[in-house]
Amino acid sequence: MKPRIIVVLAKDAPVRDDFALIEEVAVPVYVRTIEELRAARRDARVMLVWDLATTLIRDCGPGGLEWIQTNSIGVNAVATPEVAASKVLVTNTRGLFEQPMAEFVLASILLQAKDIRRSIENQRRGVWDKCSTLRLQGRRAAVIGVGGVGARIALLLRAVGMEVDIVGRTPRIDGGAVDGRALGPVRGIVELPQLLPEIDDLVLAAPLTDSTRGLIGAPELAAMRPHSHVVNVGRGPLLDEDALLAALQSRRIGAATLDVFETEPLKADHPFWEMENVIVSPHQSADFVGWQRAAVEMFVRNLRLWQQGEQLENVVDLRGFVLDGQVAHSTLG
Structure with missing residues (x-):
């Protein structure tokens, strides 16, 4: 049975054709509101954060999620004290942008x-x-x-x-x-x-x-x-x-x-x-033609690893990122 995967979209964002790649291995559940997220978390353990400006994680927490992936190198949308203190794995798209x-x-x-x-x-x-x-x-x-x-x-x-x-x-x-x-x-x-x-x-x-x-x-x-x-x-x-x-x-x-x-x-x-x-420049230095499909492909590769119980790629240590003013250490390098 395919697992249900939460995909966080912006309020008016359409479902991209590229997301069909996810459907090959999972059942995507698209959420745009807190109510939709709370309902989806009841039987989903994985989240793909496509909307980098979302506040849904900050507003209602990770719940029972086991793994969150962002479609960017930055993870500020999910870097909260609650997520950092939990056992939730966070991954990003390091290597793409x-x-x-x-x-x-x-x-x-x-x-x-x-x-x-x-x-x-x-x-x-x-x-x-x-x-x-x-x-x-x-x-x-x-x-x-x-x-x-x-x-x-x-x-x-x-x-x-x-x-x-x-x-x-x-x-x-x-x-x-x-x-x-x-x-x-x-x-x-x-x-x-x-x-x-x-x-x-x-x-x-x-x-x-x-x-x-x-x-x-x-x-x-x-x-x-x-x-x-x-x-x-x-x-x-x-x-x-x-x-x-x-x-x-x-x-x-x-x-x-x-x-x-x-x-x-x-x-x-x-x-x-x-x-x-x-x-x-409107926050587009990382964007290249075809980046959306490449980001979905990267998520699907990680999803297959998760399904097999193997180590995920691009795991992020949230310590040091801005966590609502609480920071463990700098990640300047």
Whole structure:
């Protein structure tokens, strides 16, 4: 008999054709409200959280669930004290989105270094105006976060000739390797004040914890070079947006590329929308054509393992994530 699997969807979200893959091994039960979730939990032990903005777990707890998988690397939608204190396994889609996010970061740096916006504007105006641009060779970046995303970003930026400092919670000589490529040493977060005046690009790729909230504020931005560029693909609250806005408006720093924000969607009247030195991306740095089916396939692989009583892939230790203000330790790296 096929097990019943809860799939959490946004209020008005349709049932995707890709979910037919789940039906091959289980009976999906689609829930959008607390009432639907409470009813579904009576005879379901597994949940796929498709709606990353859901508050259902926070509102009514995990109940008798044994395993929850999110369709993202981040697990903030399910990182509650109740889940962390329970025996519920939490898994994510680690391995699916890291490379696309690294490509987004590289593209954002190329946009700034090669002044692509100027070329687009000149084309729109019909102006032939040659200008020299900056090379990536020798450009220096600091990547905060040594998880899969930060590692992929560092390796890709180095591949095009950039110098990259990886920054984690604590310093260490060996940052490990990805696909056989060594990451090299990791700088401690306490070294960030010394790094900021030396870098061209600051990339935030850390998870949101009590220790990383507001990690970059007015003092850090004031220490950066006037031409420097901030990229945030981690979580919006890593960055003090008011301080960033002031630094950009005063040209204290050169530019920012923001894929995540303190409040999403970004309000329509926010100044970021109209600023020439800001790129606003609607939390899509990880999205690639076909990602939804790939995420379902990853869940189904894990579901088969669960049915066979085997070890699941991509198990997440919730300690250190934001748990309604209760955090055991930082997962900065």
